[in-house]
Amino acid sequence: MDMIVRGGTVVTMDGPRRVVENGSVAVKNGRIVAVGSVAEIDRSYGSRQIVNATGKVVIPGLINGHTHVPMTLFRGLADDLDLQEWLTKYIFPAEAKNVTEEFVRVGTRLGLAEMIRSGTTTYCDMYYFEDAIADETAKAGVRGVLGETVIDFPVADNKTNAEAMAYVEKFVSKWKDNPLITPAIAPHAPYTVSEEHLKAARGFSDRTGAPIVTHISETKREVDDSLKAKGASPIDYLNRIGFLNDRVIAAHVVWPSATELALLKKLGVGIVHNPQSNMKLASGVAPVPRMLQDDLPVGLGTDGAASNNDLNLWEEMDTAAKLHKLFSNDPRVVSAQEAFEMATIRGARALHLEKEIGSIEVGKRADLVVVDFDDFNQTPFYNIYSGLVYATKADDVRTVIIEGRMVMRDRRLLTLNEATIKVDARRYRERIIRSLSAKTAPAD
Numbered sequence: 001m002d003m004i005v006r007g008g009t010v011v012t013m014d015g016p017r018r019v020v021e022n023g024s025v026a027v028k029n030g031r032i033v034a035v036g037s038v039a040e041i042d043r044s045y046g047s048r049q050i051v052n053a054t055g056k057v058v059i060p061g062l063i064n065g066h067t068h069v070p071m072t073l074f075r076g077l078a079d080d081l082d083l084q085e086w087l088t089k090y091i092f093p094a095e096a097k098n099v100t101e102e103f104v105r106v107g108t109r110l111g112l113a114e115m116i117r118s119g120t121t122t123y124c125d126m127y128y129f130e131d132a133i134a135d136e137t138a139k140a141g142v143r144g145v146l147g148e149t150v151i152d153f154p155v156a157d158n159k160t161n162a163e164a165m166a167y168v169e170k171f172v173s174k175w176k177d178n179p180l181i182t183p184a185i186a187p188h189a190p191y192t193v194s195e196e197h198l199k200a201a202r203g204f205s206d207r208t209g210a211p212i213v214t215h216i217s218e219t220k221r222e223v224d225d226s227l228k229a230k231g232a233s234p235i236d237y238l239n240r241i242g243f244l245n246d247r248v249i250a251a252h253v254v255w256p257s258a259t260e261l262a263l264l265k266k267l268g269v270g271i272v273h274n275p276q277s278n279m280k281l282a283s284g285v286a287p288v289p290r291m292l293q294d295d296l297p298v299g300l301g302t303d304g305a306a307s308n309n310d311l312n313l314w315e316e317m318d319t320a321a322k323l324h325k326l327f328s329n330d331p332r333v334v335s336a337q338e339a340f341e342m343a344t345i346r347g348a349r350a351l352h353l354e355k356e357i358g359s360i361e362v363g364k365r366a367d368l369v370v371v372d373f374d375d376f377n378q379t380p381f382y383n384i385y386s387g388l389v390y391a392t393k394a395d396d397v398r399t400v401i402i403e404g405r406m407v408m409r410d411r412r413l414l415t416l417n418e419a420t421i422k423v424d425a426r427r428y429r430e431r432i433i434r435s436l437s438a439k440t441a442p443a444d
């Protein structure tokens with residue numbers, strides 16, 4: 001064996017949701033080859049690399065289903081605004097003045113460090129220069145579904161749709177066989193990409209098998225505008241033009257009707273719920289209890305750090321469980337276990353990767369997280385899912401393994417340079433402030 005994670009409480013998230021006390025996980029060639037009690041695994045397997053998980057909890061790596069990873073560099077740049085004002089007055093101008101390939105690399109390394117430290121092993125991204133994001137992600141040993149943005153105005157990496165489509169073509173063929181990276185096409189949203197270009201993105205996905213990452217039905221205003229302009233809600237419109245299928249990963253889906261949810265389920269569209277981002281931008285509350293009741297593939301995401309302001313899945317799990325209880329006036333909805341499922345196996349379904357990740361099962365990729373479970377905030381504990389979702393914090397994550405490779409050991413990052421990441425990010429902060437004040441200077 002290449003590695004044995006030995007002696008912890010293994011929360012498998014397999015079909016029967018098995019929890020193995022004093023369990024072990026054997027890993028070879030990046031995959032899980034055995035899961036069982038310490039005695040069983042010791043009897044059949046040996047390895048030079050033993051990760052001692054005694055007294056700890058071993059979970060499947062967490063899945064961040066939606067983010068814009070380089071936006072870590074805009075963390076806290078503009079808060080407490082509504083989505084349209086936030087986007088058009090702050091984020092789009094700040095991006096226009098600052099986003100370069102180097103910016104994207106620095107922001108990606110920062111986001112990767114933050115995600116590894118909090119036990120995220122897979123993330124789904126949408127941004128510009130996604131080829132550089134893929135490069136940094138693969139180097140850090142992190143798994144990503146990475147979508148190059150297609151949007152109907154000139155952006156940092158591509159000035160026209162033709163350029164963007166050519167970029168995507170090269171990007172997808174370059175990364176499609178990488179074990180960590182699933183390259184994708186990411187038409188930004190139905191209100192920023194024309195029907196023709198949405199259809200072209202779908203055609204590209206049909207031809208190459210690449211997933212489509214997009215935003216759908218994020219705000220009530222988006223739905224109202226769509227009804228006015230197109231005579232249909234965003235979901236109805238996208239369905240009418242043949243855009244939706246089981247390769248689509250839709251972030252938000254805050255405002256679907258019951259009929260639309262049934263349609264999304266029938267078509268196999270993956271959904272990513274971003275509770276903290278939706279709360280911060282007051283976008284609304286997605287009907288997650290209904291999605292869970294109907295067994296839709298819904299995962300959890302942080303969204304970009306500019307609208308959250310961190311990339312911490314533990315907070316999203318905790319928030320998801322509590323937000324829907326409050327909103328539906330029913331403490332029984334979105335249980336701790338369901339919230340944990342959304343960050344693991346159901347999140348894997350949302351990304352259409354449930355055959356590869358999301359649970360600790362023989363044959364799946366060895367994406368494993370060892371969590372300390374003896375801090376004051378976790379003591380005492382009665383129920384494992386309650387302990388994980390309501391009491392565990394990102395700081396309790398101790399060791400992270402992705403594709404059978406250790407990327408953090410005892411809270412030390414092994415594939416990224418912690419010191420230079422912060423220095424680089426702070427240098428960008430100065431540049432970003434200067435770039436924005438340069439714009440307002442003539443008016444002063």
Ligand SMILES: [Zn+2]
Pocket residue numbers: 066067068215251303304
């Ligand atoms: Zn987003």
